[in-house]
Amino acid sequence: MTEGFDTDMLWDEFHRLVNMNSEELRVHLLADASDEDGFPSDPDLGIDELGRGVLHVLGKRKGDLTRGDIDVMRQVVDLVETLGERTDDESRRELMSVGHDPLRG
Secondary structure, three states: OOOOHHHHHHHHHHHHHOOOOHHHHHHHHHHHHOEOOEOOOOOOOOOOHHHHHHHHHHOOOHHHOOHHHHHHHHHHHHHHHHHOOOOOHHHHHHHHOOOOOOOOO
16 A cells, blocks of 8 residues: 555544444444344345445554555545535435444534
8 A cells, every 4th residue: 555645634534534433333334234124144235335344444554554445435535525414314324334423523
């Protein structure tokens, strides 16, 4: 991975915006992926791909980031900046699927 000023800024912004810890995000993603029949047989089936990427990045050190991780962080920052602090159910659920709960200060 190419380390640099932009990556440092992106890392800081990503971690400022992702205000749910990995366990909270994992629980949210699993609950969101389940339906009235229960969880699917494949644990990753139905879980938001970007949310899985966020979980992956949260488990890494900055020096271990890949280009894919950087893309995930950019997507999250762009999404949160686009949706802002909307708290309607649909927007909040979408924001929480990437680890940002707009109701947290």
